[in-house]
Amino acid sequence: MLNSTLKSKRNIGIMAHIDAGKTTTTERILYYTGKSHKIGEVDDGEAVMDWMEQEQERGITIQSAATTIYWRNFQINIIDTPGHVDFTAEVERSLRVLDGAVAIFDAVRGVEPQTETVWRQAEHYQVPCIGYVNKMDRVGADFFQVLEDIKTKLGAPTVALQLPIGKEGGFEGVIDLVELREIRWDAATEGEQMHYAPIAPERETFAREWRDKLIDVLSGVSDEVTEKYLAGEDLTPEFLRQELRKAVLGRSLFPVFAGASRRNIGVQPLIDGVVDYLPAPDETPPAQGHHLKKNEEIAVPCDPVATPLGLVFKIQNDREAGSLCYVRMYSGSIKPGTTLFNVGKKKRERANRILRMHSNKSEPLDSLTAGDIGVIIGLKLAQTGDTIGSEGWPVVLEQMQFPEPVISVSIEPKTLSEQEKLKDILALLSREDPTFTTRENEETGQLIISGMGELHLDVLVTRILKEYNVGAKVGHPQVTYRESVSAVVERKEQFSRVIAGKENAATLTLQVSPLDRGTGNRYTCAIKDRNIPQPILDAIERGITNSFGSGIVLGYPCIDVGVSVTDIGYSELTGTEFAFEACASLGFDEACRAAGPILLEPIMAVDLISPKEFVGDVISLVTQRGGQVLSMDSKVQLDQVTVLAPMAKMFGFMTMLRSVSQGRATFTMEFSHFEKKSEK
Numbered sequence: 001m002l003n004s005t006l007k008s009k010r011n012i013g014i015m016a017h018i019d020a021g022k023t024t025t026t027e028r029i030l031y032y033t034g035k036s037h038k039i040g041e042v043d044d045g046e047a048v049m050d051w052m053e054q055e056q057e058r059g060i061t062i063q064s065a066a067t068t069i070y071w072r073n074f075q076i077n078i079i080d081t082p083g084h085v086d087f088t089a090e091v092e093r094s095l096r097v098l099d100g101a102v103a104i105f106d107a108v109r110g111v112e113p114q115t116e117t118v119w120r121q122a123e124h125y126q127v128p129c130i131g132y133v134n135k136m137d138r139v140g141a142d143f144f145q146v147l148e149d150i151k152t153k154l155g156a157p158t159v160a161l162q163l164p165i166g167k168e169g170g171f172e173g174v175i176d177l178v179e180l181r182e183i184r185w186d187a188a189t190e191g192e193q194m195h196y197a198p199i200a201p202e203r204e205t206f207a208r209e210w211r212d213k214l215i216d217v218l219s220g221v222s223d224e225v226t227e228k229y230l231a232g233e234d235l236t237p238e239f240l241r242q243e244l245r246k247a248v249l250g251r252s253l254f255p256v257f258a259g260a261s262r263r264n265i266g267v268q269p270l271i272d273g274v275v276d277y278l279p280a281p282d283e284t285p286p287a288q289g290h291h292l293k294k295n296e297e298i299a300v301p302c303d304p305v306a307t308p309l310g311l312v313f314k315i316q317n318d319r320e321a322g323s324l325c326y327v328r329m330y331s332g333s334i335k336p337g338t339t340l341f342n343v344g345k346k347k348r349e350r351a352n353r354i355l356r357m358h359s360n361k362s363e364p365l366d367s368l369t370a371g372d373i374g375v376i377i378g379l380k381l382a383q384t385g386d387t388i389g390s391e392g393w394p395v396v397l398e399q400m401q402f403p404e405p406v407i408s409v410s411i412e413p414k415t416l417s418e419q420e421k422l423k424d425i426l427a428l429l430s431r432e433d434p435t436f437t438t439r440e441n442e443e444t445g446q447l448i449i450s451g452m453g454e455l456h457l458d459v460l461v462t463r464i465l466k467e468y469n470v471g472a473k474v475g476h477p478q479v480t481y482r483e484s485v486s487a488v489v490e491r492k493e494q495f496s497r498v499i500a501g502k503e504n505a506a507t508l509t510l511q512v513s514p515l516d517r518g519t520g521n522r523y524t525c526a527i528k529d530r531n532i533p534q535p536i537l538d539a540i541e542r543g544i545t546n547s548f549g550s551g552i553v554l555g556y557p558c559i560d561v562g563v564s565v566t567d568i569g570y571s572e573l574t575g576t577e578f579a580f581e582a583c584a585s586l587g588f589d590e591a592c593r594a595a596g597p598i599l600l601e602p603i604m605a606v607d608l609i610s611p612k613e614f615v616g617d618v619i620s621l622v623t624q625r626g627g628q629v630l631s632m633d634s635k636v637q638l639d640q641v642t643v644l645a646p647m648a649k650m651f652g653f654m655t656m657l658r659s660v661s662q663g664r665a666t667f668t669m670e671f672s673h674f675e676k677k678s679e680k
Contacts, residue, residue, distance in 0.1 A: 006282045006302065006371050010076045011328070012274055013095060015122070016104035017112035018668070021134040021261050025104060026067075026078065028267040032192060033069040033076075035358065039190060039264075066326065066373060067358045074275045077373045095121050097313045097328035097373065100278030101129045102270065107141035107258075110149035110635065113607035113642075113668045119154050126285070128248050130273050131156075131256035136164050137171045137263050145635075147256060156254040159217045161244075162269065163210055164258045165203070174258050174266060175199060177211045178237045178244075183269065191264025218243055221252045241276050248277040281371025287311075287330045289387075289395040292343070298395060300330050304370040308332030308340070309389040311397045312382045315431050323431070325379045326357075327388065330397065333369035334376070342379070343387040343396050352378030384434045405437050405450035406602040406647055406671045409457055410475035411464070412446060418470055422447070425468045429460060436460060450480055453669060454651070479601060479648045482559045482674050483552045486596035488513040490566065493587030495579050504576045506583035507569025508540065512591040515560040517673060521548045525565045532570050539577035540565060543584025552589070552597040559600065559674060563588060600674040602647040607640065608657075610665035615639040617660040625649035626678070644672060 014022045031039045069076050079098065095101065101122055105111065122129055133146050143164045150158045162174040165182060173184035182200065186193035199207050215235060219226040222243045228235055247253035257273055259266015286299035289309070300309055314326035334340065338351050355362040355375040368374040382388065387397045413422045426438040426449065437450045451457040454477060461474050489512055496505040515522060523544050525537060544565075548558045565584075606627065610618045612634075619629060619641060627645035634640075650669060657665050 006304070007280045008074045009281055009371050010074060010274055010278055011097070011099045011281060011371070011373055012076060012278055013079045013098045013101045013127075014104065015095070015101055015118040017106070017109075017114040020104045020106045020109075020112070020115070022104055025102075025132065025134060025261040025267060025270070028191070028261050028264060029069060029078065029271055030067065031190070032268055033071050033271065035067065035069045068356055071271050072275055076271075076274060079373075095125050095127055097311060098125075098127060099281055099284045100274070101127050102274065103129050103131045105131060105133050105146050105150070106138075107133050107135045107143060107146055108138050109609065109638065110146045111153040112609070113640075113670075116153060117670065119156075126251065128251055128277075128279055128284075129156075129254060130248065130270075130277055131158070131254055132266070132270050133256060133258045134261050134266075136167060136258055136265070137169065137260040139168050141167050141171070143167070143258050150254070150256070157217070157221075157252060158254050158256055159214055159244075160210060160258075161214070161255045161273070162258045162266075163207060171260055171263075171265070174269070175203060175207050175210075176269065177207065177214050178240050180207065180211065185263075185265045187264070191267065194268060214240075217253065218247065221247045221250070245277050249279050249283055287397055289397050292394040292396060300395065300397070302370045303331055304333055306331045306370070307390055307393045308334050308338075309387065309393070309395060309397070310334070310368070312379070312384060312386045312388060315382065315384055317428050317432060321353075321377050323377070323379060323382070324355075324357075325376045325382050326373065327368065327376050328373050329368050329370050331370050332389075333367045335367045336364075340376075340379070340388045341391045341394075342381055343389055343394055345381055345386065347381050348391075349379045349381060349388070351376045383431055405435055405452060406480050406604075407453060407457060408448050408450040408478045408480050409461070410446045410448055410478075411461070411472050414471035414473060418472070421468075422464070422470050422472060425464055425470060429463070433460070446475075448478075452671070477651060481554070481556045481602075481677070482600040483554060483556045484558060484560050484598055484600055485512055485514050485552070485592050486598050489591050489595040491587055491591040491594065492567070493583050493590060494569075495583035495586060496574075497579070497582075499578075503574045504579035505571065505574035506576075506579035507567075508565060508580070508583050508587050509567035510544075510584070510587045510591050511564045511566055512588070512595050513562045513564075514595075515562045517560055517675070519560055521545075521558060521560065522562045524563070527565060527568050529568065529570075532568055535577050536568075536570060536575060536580050539581040540568070540584045543581040544588050547585050547588040552592040554599065556599070558592070561592070563591075599677045601677040603644050603672050603675045604647050604650060604669045605672040606643040606645050606650070606667055606669045608643065608665060608667045609638055609640050610661055612639055614661040614665055615641065618657065618665050621656055621660055622653075625653065646675075646678070647671075 014026055016022050027039055066077065066079050069078065105115065131150065133143050135141060136143060147158050147160060150156050161177055163177065164171060165173045165175060173182060175182055180199060182197045184195045185191040186195065215225065215229060219229055225243050244253065244255060248255060255277060257266060257270050261267055282302045286301045289298050289300045291298050309331040310327045310329040312325045312327055316324045318324050334351055334354065336351060336354050340349050340351055342349055354365045354368050356365050357375050362375065365374055389395060413419045430436055430438055435452050439448050451460060457477065464470050464472060490509065492509045494507045496503065523541055544563050551558060606622065608618055622643050622645060625645055626649045627643040630642045630644060632639060632641050657667060
């Protein structure tokens, strides 16, 4: 029984570039599976999955929303993820816990910049995917061009399972290449009724040609298909689906569907594709964990009767219920009232209630078992990325890695009475969003909040002012810089201080050196003297690693700095942990100041999409701001330009871009790397 319920579960995400139709498609899926009784439109601010006030006002997805639907006796947990690059952490943490994904492509624009980003994230977590080419009814739609685009830009082994019947305004349905039939949708029933018909004679040759391509591609990854084909046996739709499923699970094929979700065409076969081709929780490789006591990597198979183990992948604050902890269970099961162990924090917590979420609504669950996704209420200490389980099995699941924030603004309360309230809300938002950080400027006492981009910070500031009703003044966006060194310097540092009548003394020789960009900071101790106690060595390391965050000249965090301890002067009588930690910190500071400190600025990868007639003006605009054009890709009506530009010069770029392109050019921007700040 347990195994059959696992086989009937699917945990999937819907991912794509902004405005490719993720939420619109999800709304149709909810309607056709009976989860909602009315199709909510993003344009009207009525989409069920975009429940936040700001999502409805801006018409974009900001937070990933979870829901559960039932189709052909299968339970499908869906996470609708944001498409805007500023909210990439939402996609990252969703893909970490999903077993499969649906990648949606715009039939006019093909593979867009953020599609490539989410595709890389899916590849990192080895998530099997199926594709859906949406907006086939739009002017300029080209299904076959999108297939080519996917092959070239994503390197995906693409195979078409459907062909469009007509295109643009004449798009009326699809040819199903597995069943060899035509499917049309009834507009009077909002696409709920589907009509099947044999393939029309004028399309027969074309359909057969593409079905042969499908079999040819499939035989390249399946010996069974090759054998049956060569023996002249009939390749039934059931057999093709079975072999396609194996290929998708092994990530050796990427099947693609076609449709126009806004016109209610093509959605039901896509839900069938989720059930037919994407994996059940026990068909994915076991999750990888680290056993703390044995200090070794172990596999965690999906087993509902084993010891409980789950990953908190998202925290959302609810005014009435407190913290909602979204958990993916990898092993065992949890019941309401159970005491859980937060493995990383080594703290016991209690699962008061367990819920199944449907966007911002919920229903109670009796238990949360392996392979399922749910919300636990009552975990007060949990953060994104924490592993929860039992004390007897101290296994930590692989941590999620999030990019560094690159843009900051200052925020201060209008009255002193609101200061504590603001700090509490900032702490709350930091728990919800791992890419949102907050710190206090030691010199000015200002609170500085940092995020992934202008939109990201704008959304968070609006939430603080409106949702939490805090009176606050917000500064202008500032770039988050970094510091590093440009030369190799060795320095001897001595520290001596009498505290409470006892002398604390330490002598250290440190060498600081620049490392390659992007390699991070590195600390090494070249001394192997056994007479030096371990606590002293730990104190030296602590002194150095804590200094990385406090900067060199301007107080920005240090990056790509190598520090090596080459000599330690230790005396049993005067050597203390305090002395060596202080000596290490002072020595690091002095050595770095002598090693040619440099200021590094964030360089952004900017992807511009512009109609051909404006592309010259658009390139001119971005090069005036210090941008370097890397590549240019020409499509039928649009040009896509990839540029590297300094973050500091990109503030207010959207207004200028709209001005030179009559509002028709768009851009996305994500952090690329840090580079020495130019003097201009």
